[in-house]
Amino acid sequence: MLLFRLKRTLKLGVKSLWMHRLRSTLTTLGIVFGVCSVIAMLAIGEGASQEAQEAIAKLGSTNLIIETIRPPDEQADSGNVETVRNYGLTYADAESIRNTIASVEVAVPIREIEQEGRYRNRKTAVKVIGTVPWYTEISPVQLLRGRFLSSTDMHYQQDVCVIDENIVRELFTFDEPIGEDVRIQGNYYKVVGVVGVLGKIESNANFGNNDVSMVASKGSATGNVYIPLTTAKTRFSELNYTFSGGSRRAEKVELQKITVKVASIEQVLAMRDILDALLDRIHDKKDYRIVVPLELLRQAAKMRRIFSIVLGSIAAISLLVGGIGIMNIMLASVSERTREIGIRRALGAKRRDIIIQFLTETLLLTFAGGILGIILGSLVPFLVTYFGKMPTVITAGSLILSFGISGIVGVTFGLYPAYRAANMDPIESLRHE
Amino acid sequence: MATVVDIKNLSKIYQLGSVEVAALDDIDLAIEEGEYIAIMGPSGSGKSTLLNLLGCLDRPTSGEYCLGGKDVSKLDDDELSLIRGMHIGFIFQSYNLIGQLNVIENIELPMYYQGFSEHESSAAAKKLATMVGLGDRIKHRPMELSGGQQQRVAIARALANDPVVILADEPTGNLDSSSGADILNILDGLHQKGKTLIVVTHDDNIAAHAQRVIHLLDGKIEKEIYNKA
Numbered sequence: 001m002l003l004f005r006l007k008r009t010l011k012l013g014v015k016s017l018w019m020h021r022l023r024s025t026l027t028t029l030g031i032v033f034g035v036c037s038v039i040a041m042l043a044i045g046e047g048a049s050q051e052a053q054e055a056i057a058k059l060g061s062t063n064l065i066i067e068t069i070r071p072p073d074e075q076a077d078s079g080n081v082e083t084v085r086n087y088g089l090t091y092a093d094a095e096s097i098r099n100t101i102a103s104v105e106v107a108v109p110i111r112e113i114e115q116e117g118r119y120r121n122r123k124t125a126v127k128v129i130g131t132v133p134w135y136t137e138i139s140p141v142q143l144l145r146g147r148f149l150s151s152t153d154m155h156y157q158q159d160v161c162v163i164d165e166n167i168v169r170e171l172f173t174f175d176e177p178i179g180e181d182v183r184i185q186g187n188y189y190k191v192v193g194v195v196g197v198l199g200k201i202e203s204n205a206n207f208g209n210n211d212v213s214m215v216a217s218k219g220s221a222t223g224n225v226y227i228p229l230t231t232a233k234t235r236f237s238e239l240n241y242t243f244s245g246g247s248r249r250a251e252k253v254e255l256q257k258i259t260v261k262v263a264s265i266e267q268v269l270a271m272r273d274i275l276d277a278l279l280d281r282i283h284d285k286k287d288y289r290i291v292v293p294l295e296l297l298r299q300a301a302k303m304r305r306i307f308s309i310v311l312g313s314i315a316a317i318s319l320l321v322g323g324i325g326i327m328n329i330m331l332a333s334v335s336e337r338t339r340e341i342g343i344r345r346a347l348g349a350k351r352r353d354i355i356i357q358f359l360t361e362t363l364l365l366t367f368a369g370g371i372l373g374i375i376l377g378s379l380v381p382f383l384v385t386y387f388g389k390m391p392t393v394i395t396a397g398s399l400i401l402s403f404g405i406s407g408i409v410g411v412t413f414g415l416y417p418a419y420r421a422a423n424m425d426p427i428e429s430l431r432h433e
Numbered sequence: 434m435a436t437v438v439d440i441k442n443l444s445k446i447y448q449l450g451s452v453e454v455a456a457l458d459d460i461d462l463a464i465e466e467g468e469y470i471a472i473m474g475p476s477g478s479g480k481s482t483l484l485n486l487l488g489c490l491d492r493p494t495s496g497e498y499c500l501g502g503k504d505v506s507k508l509d510d511d512e513l514s515l516i517r518g519m520h521i522g523f524i525f526q527s528y529n530l531i532g533q534l535n536v537i538e539n540i541e542l543p544m545y546y547q548g549f550s551e552h553e554s555s556a557a558a559k560k561l562a563t564m565v566g567l568g569d570r571i572k573h574r575p576m577e578l579s580g581g582q583q584q585r586v587a588i589a590r591a592l593a594n595d596p597v598v599i600l601a602d603e604p605t606g607n608l609d610s611s612s613g614a615d616i617l618n619i620l621d622g623l624h625q626k627g628k629t630l631i632v633v634t635h636d637d638n639i640a641a642h643a644q645r646v647i648h649l650l651d652g653k654i655e656k657e658i659y660n661k662a
């Protein structure tokens with residue numbers, strides 16, 4: 001019986017709103033756009049943050065990455081004198097980290113060289129990564145064929161390499177790469193394994209002050225060629241020439257990175273301090289930095305919180321504006337329908353009935369707006385992903401949230417007009433023109 | 434016959450600034466079940482005020498009003514609403530139908546507020562619409578009806594909850610003479626069925642239909658005239 005009455009109240013509400021279709025539609029738009037923007041913004045925010053988190057997680061949350069950075073110029077180079085600047089991480093650093101810090105699970109020294117790789121008449125820019133067999137412990141490389149670098153390769157400085165799928169595609173296309181030789185700088189390296197590409201980590205996301213450029217394989221390299229670190233040491237010069245302002249500069253860097261892995265997440269931050277203390281003692285210049293993916297993760301989480309608060313405020317304001325619009329229209333509607341209210345009261349409507357009537361109308365408007373907003377708001381992220389190439393994630397939570405909010409807005413801004421209507425004097429209302 | 438309306442020392446005083454206006458001044462009135470009453474009097478004499486009090490739309494400043502044996506002069510807003518919905522039928526000069534509702538829905542309104550199901554009320558409303566000669570217009574909106582037809586819908590609506598009294602404030606005031614005559618015929622018919630009718634009018638011809646004419650002047654009953662049957 002109550003349900004029938006509800007159904008009827010809704011039906012009558014729809015009739016009243018239908019009377020003023022245009023007005024109802026316009027009134028609803030405020031809520032539509034409010035809800036739509038909430039959902040779309042949350043979806044974009046969620047997408048960005050998930051992407052960032054995945055990117056960071058790929059770096060390994062128990063890893064610490066020590067990177068070589070070019071120290072600030074000590075003094076302007078005097079004239080054309082050619083000086084060799086010697087800086088960065090060294091093999092000795094890697095040794096001392098491994099030998100003096102007990103809680104280091106693995107320490108992986110990494111040498112990176114941008115080169116050109118050739119196979120038969122094909123060539124492509126590659127990034128040569130000189131590293132050790134236990135590189136696989138700090139990076140989730142996925143072996144597709146063959147094997148990864150071995151300690152025998154290391155020991156005998158073998159001219160072997162492991163290439164990733166991108167290189168396979170560029171250099172070998174349809175040929176079987178295993179057993180073939182890739183030529184880099186006049187030397188031949190036999191392919192012993194193929195690994196998958198490590199996701200695209202050149203992230204659009206910006207993690208505050210810490211840029212993650214070290215994550216991204218910058219430059220023009222199409223893919224990675226892993227060779228034993230010992231081989232890299234003998235085959236490739238550690239000297240690197242740069243030209244600036246007509247003068248030639250030479251730089252000597254032994255290692256570009258040392259990645260350290262600890263047993264558990266709890267040890268990460270302590271390890272950062274230990275590493276910093278150790279390296280600070282050995283290095284007189286600040287020519288390294290320690291990147292902690294875990295911290296990036298936490299930073300991303302913090303950013304996400306701030307993002308949510310900002311979005312929430314914008315959403316709240318836009319819904320507030322929508323709500324005020326609805327209240328405004330409902331007040332106008334109440335005063336326009338004064339006579340109708342008087343008639344209903346004369347026919348036996350209690351104050352409560354009038355409140356229910358107007359509240360129902362407001363709620364119908366806001367819920368209709370909410371549903372339309374949800375539909376539009378779910379479409380927008382698809383468009384953003386399709387045209388803007390940005391990842392978006394619509395969570396069920398955001399749908400429920402925005403629907404709930406539109407209901408709350410309806411009640412909040414519908415109650416006052418409804419009370420105004422209910423408290424009108426029946427006789428006055430009947431006399432109203 | 435039972436007394437439907439029993440009014441004693443009823444006053445309604447409006448306070449306009451420092452001036453008190455006695456719209457009704459110490460009125461006594463008793464109306465029996467099935468009576469057909471006309472209320473007449475010059476403009477401002479208190480006819481509408483009296484009708485509003487009779488219809489429980491308003492509360493008297495002082496005095497007693499028993500409707501169907503129940504004292505209704507001190508009820509609260511909800512209780513008055515209930516009395517209006519169950520025991521009073523209103524007919525207004527300007528019809529006062531609700532524009533967005535069709536004929537049936539307008540007639541159903543009093544039943545809707547008394548909690549009848551749509552099933553019950555729509556059947557009853559159809560019957561009433563047929564009774565006032567609008568059986569073929571039930572889906573029409575008020576805008577699509579003539580004044581006389583609208584007033585007939587209003588009469589059907591006033592009958593919806595089988596009220597104790599039917600109150601009409603100048604029911605033919607907005608109508609031409611032929612539609613006015615139709616309305617008066619329907620009212621006569623209701624009287625013959627034993628309904629209690631109280632009609633406010635300026636028109637002697639209408640008053641002639643009633644059994645008793647009450648003349649108001651300055652908020653007082655000037656005279657009561659019984660028409661010959």
Ligand SMILES: Nc1ncnc2c1ncn2[C@@H]1O[C@H](COP(=O)(O)OP(=O)(O)OP(=O)(O)O)[C@@H](O)[C@H]1O
Pocket residue numbers: 447448449454455456474475476477478479480481482483
């Ligand atoms: N809400 C009010 N506030 C102040 N005075 C009022 C109010 N309603 C009615 N009055 C006064 O009460 C008196 C009676 O008014 P009422 O409307 O009952 O007259 P009436 O007999 O119906 O007149 P008419 O024939 O013009 O409809 C008038 O003097 C009027 O000014």
Ligand SMILES: [Mg+2]
Pocket residue numbers: 480481482
């Ligand atoms: Mg009047």
